[in-house]
Every structure is written in structure tokens, then in C-alpha cells.
Amino acid sequence: MTAADMLPLALSQGDPAGIGPDIALTAWLNREQYQLPPFIFIGDPAVLEVRARELEIEVPIRETDAAGAISAFSNAFPVLPISTGVDVVAGEPHVATAKGTIASIETAVSLCFDGKVRGMVTNPIAKSVLYEAGFGFPGHTEFLADLAKRRTGKACRPVMMLAGPKLKAVPVTIHIPIRDVPNALTETAILETCRIVAADLKARFGLEHPRLAVAGLNPHAGEDGAIGHEDEEIIHPAIMQLRKEGIDAFGPLPADTMFHDEARHRYDVAICMYHDQALIPVKALGFDDSVNVTLGLPFVRTSPDHGTAFGIAGQGIARANSLVAAIRLAADISQTAEAQI
Ligand SMILES: NC(=O)C1=CN([C@@H]2O[C@H](COP(=O)(O)OP(=O)(O)OC[C@H]3O[C@@H](n4cnc5c(N)ncnc54)[C@H](O)[C@@H]3O)[C@@H](O)[C@H]2O)C=CC1
Numbered sequence: 001m002t003a004a005d006m007l008p009l010a011l012s013q014g015d016p017a018g019i020g021p022d023i024a025l026t027a028w029l030n031r032e033q034y035q036l037p038p039f040i041f042i043g044d045p046a047v048l049e050v051r052a053r054e055l056e057i058e059v060p061i062r063e064t065d066a067a068g069a070i071s072a073f074s075n076a077f078p079v080l081p082i083s084t085g086v087d088v089v090a091g092e093p094h095v096a097t098a099k100g101t102i103a104s105i106e107t108a109v110s111l112c113f114d115g116k117v118r119g120m121v122t123n124p125i126a127k128s129v130l131y132e133a134g135f136g137f138p139g140h141t142e143f144l145a146d147l148a149k150r151r152t153g154k155a156c157r158p159v160m161m162l163a164g165p166k167l168k169a170v171p172v173t174i175h176i177p178i179r180d181v182p183n184a185l186t187e188t189a190i191l192e193t194c195r196i197v198a199a200d201l202k203a204r205f206g207l208e209h210p211r212l213a214v215a216g217l218n219p220h221a222g223e224d225g226a227i228g229h230e231d232e233e234i235i236h237p238a239i240m241q242l243r244k245e246g247i248d249a250f251g252p253l254p255a256d257t258m259f260h261d262e263a264r265h266r267y268d269v270a271i272c273m274y275h276d277q278a279l280i281p282v283k284a285l286g287f288d289d290s291v292n293v294t295l296g297l298p299f300v301r302t303s304p305d306h307g308t309a310f311g312i313a314g315q316g317i318a319r320a321n322s323l324v325a326a327i328r329l330a331a332d333i334s335q336t337a338e339a340q341i
């Protein structure tokens with residue numbers, strides 16, 4: 001047993017009106033079948049109790065702190081209580097819950113830095129609900145980097161990686177409008193992203209010499225400059241620099257032909273130029289078992305690949321598979337020395 005095994009994972013509540021509570025309760029109920037490591041849910045016990053009734057499942061909820069979660073986990077669902085402040089109706093998001101949603105994420109990060117948990121797993125947030133409440137970050141990824149900076153005084157570049165059994169993919173630009181992508185796509189952004197990916201795949205995923213397939217931005221990777229110039233002028237020089245540094249990067253590859261079965265065998269991770277270029281193939285190939293993992297942070301963070309799914313919250317049909325995969329991956333990578341703060 002390693003030191004990390006002695007600590008629980010923190011599981012943030014996410015939007016309480018979404019499927020976060022459903023899948024957290026379902027994961028706990030099936031903890032033995034999935035061989036789940038202990039986690040502590042950071043959120044509102046009242047929301048869980050109501051949701052369990054709606055789902056017609058019996059789950060004993062135990063309020064505790066991180067230290068108490070390990071012993072509680074086999075018999076009860078451990079919760080570090082944070083009130084949502086309003087009555088939550090499944091499927092009906094409410095801006096008044098934003099404060100508690102954000103506090104849950106902040107608490108999980110503090111627990112990571114204080115060495116009380118081995119890493120954090122986040123349940124989905126509805127970004128528009130948080131924006132309405134004045135939240136100044138596009139998503140968890142950017143918020144977590146800011147929280148890390150506040151704590152360490154050091155800026156970090158958070159890198160989003162979607163990891164499934166058939167494909168790992170990383171978007172260089174993340175939550176920005178598509179019209180802003182070409183301007184945000186700099187050689188520096190590609191270099192910094194790829195260096196973090198190469199280092200973390202080695203340190204946290206056990207790939208000694210990760211192979212990075214870099215996508216082009218334009219159709220046919222620009223067709224020698226006839227269909228856009230970013231591929232030749234920005235992406236290609238970045239790949240040349242990475243190769244000089246000993247990183248096995250290649251491309252730019254036409255994005256339409258790099259995700260079929262045979263092509264995927266030639267690389268360990270696809271480096272994509274924008275959000276949907278990376279996330280569409282990952283979700284098409286493995287919506288139920290892919291995980292969103294943030295690289296480049298000084299602590300472990302994973303998340304299911306899906307969103308809040310308000311349309312099915314409280315109905316007993318939300319599948320917990322991606323959350324289960326996220327919990328298991330967080331536990332795995334928290335064992336690596338580099339994951340420790
Ligand atoms: N990590 C995060 O916090 C993420 C948050 N989101 C947020 O989620 C909200 C809704 O986004 P959508 O694009 O509608 O994506 P979504 O993933 O919530 O839903 C897409 C479709 O998949 C279904 N679905 C999702 N998860 C499922 C599960 N576990 N079991 C069964 N069916 C499932 C939904 O019912 C829906 O039909 C947005 O506000 C978005 O910002 C989206 C992705 C990640």
C-alpha cells in the first residue's frame with residue numbers, strides 16, 4: 001500500500017440539478033463491483049438524500065471530513081457538507097446554487113494542497129449557470145489553474161486531455177469561440193502544450209516515449225498553403241522544435257484521416273488545435289468510458305467526459321461509467337511520484 005492509498009479522493013458536487021448526484025450515488029452503490037477507491041463527496045447532503053429517494057435507492061449518507069472518509073466509505077457515502085442554499089430540483093438549474101458549486105471545487109483544491117486527499121474528481125458544472133453568477137473562468141480547467149496559482153504563486157498552463165480506451169486527445173486551444181482559434185494558435189501555445197503532454201504521459205501514464213500526432217488546423221492540413229497558412233507557418237515549425245527537444249511529435253496531419261482505427265495505432269495521443277477537433281472523436285469512440293484529465297497542474301484532477309445532462313437528472317437512467325473511469329484514473333495517477341504536491 002502506498003501513501004496515496006491511505007487518502008481518499010475528493011469528489012466535487014458539480015451542478016446539483018444535473019446528474020452529478022445521481023452518478024455519484026450510483027458509483028458508491030457499486031463500489032465493490034468497480035473496486036472503487038474511497039472518495040469524499042463535497043456538497044449538500046440534503047440534495048443527495050432527495051436524489052436518492054427520487055432514484056429509489058437506499059444510500060446511507062455520513063457527514064464527515066476527509067480523514068473520516070476512508071473508514072466511512074465501506075458502509076456509508078461520505079460527505080463533507082457544503083450547503084447549496086436553495087431547494088434543488090433535478091433538471092432545473094438555478095443560479096443561486098453557483099456559490100456552493102464553486103465552493104465545492106475550491107474546497108477540493110484546498111484538500112489537495114493540504115495533503116488531505118490524493119487528488120480530485122469533478123462532477124459536471126453548467127458553465128452558463130456559473131457565468132450568470134459572475135464566474136470568470138471558461139470551465140474547471142482554467143479555474144483550477146488559477147486556484148493553483150493563487151496557492152503556489154506560480155502560473156501553470158492547464159492542459160485538457162480526454163482519455164479513453166481507444167484514443168487520447170488534447171486540444172491546444174480550449175474554451176474559446178471558433179473564430180478566435182487562429183489567433184490563439186501560436187507556436188508557443190503548441191510547444192508548451194506538447195511539452196506538458198509528453199512529460200505527463202511519461203510521468204503519470206507510464207509511456208516512456210510518447211508519440212504525439214499533431215493535427216493540422218485547416219482542411220487537408222492546409223494543402224501546402226492553398227487552404228490556409230497556419231499549418232505551414234505555425235504548426236510545422238513547432239513540430240520541428242519539439243523534435244529537436246527529443247519529443248516524438250509528427251504532423252501536421254489532416255484531421256479527417258488521423259482518427260480511423262489503423263491511424264490511431266501510430267500514436268499515443270492526438271494533439272488537436274481546438275476543442276471539438278479533439279473531443280468529437282473521443283466521445284464518438286467512447287462516450288461512456290472516456291475521462292477528462294487536466295495535465296500541467298500540481299495536483300491530480302479528472303472528470304467524467306460528459307456534462308450535466310439536465311434532461312435525465314433524477315430519472316435513474318444516467319450511466320455512472322465515465323465517473324467510475326474518472327475515479328479509477330485519478331487513483332492510478334495519484335500513485336506516481338510526480339503527482340504529489
Ligand atoms: N466537465 C464539465 O463540467 C462539463 C460540463 N459540461 C456542461 O454540461 C452542460 C450540458 O452539456 P451538453 O452539451 O448537453 O452535454 P451532456 O454531456 O450533458 O449531454 C449530452 C447528451 O448525453 C446524455 N448524457 C450525458 N451524460 C450521460 C450519462 N452519464 N448517462 C447517460 N446519458 C448521458 C445527455 O442526456 C444528452 O443527451 C453544459 O452546460 C456544459 O457546459 C459539458 C461537458 C463537461
Ligand SMILES: NCC(=O)COP(=O)(O)O
Nearest residue numbers: 139140141142279292303
Ligand atoms: N467539453 C469538456 C468540457 O467542457 C470540460 O471542461 P472543464 O470544466 O473540465 O474545463
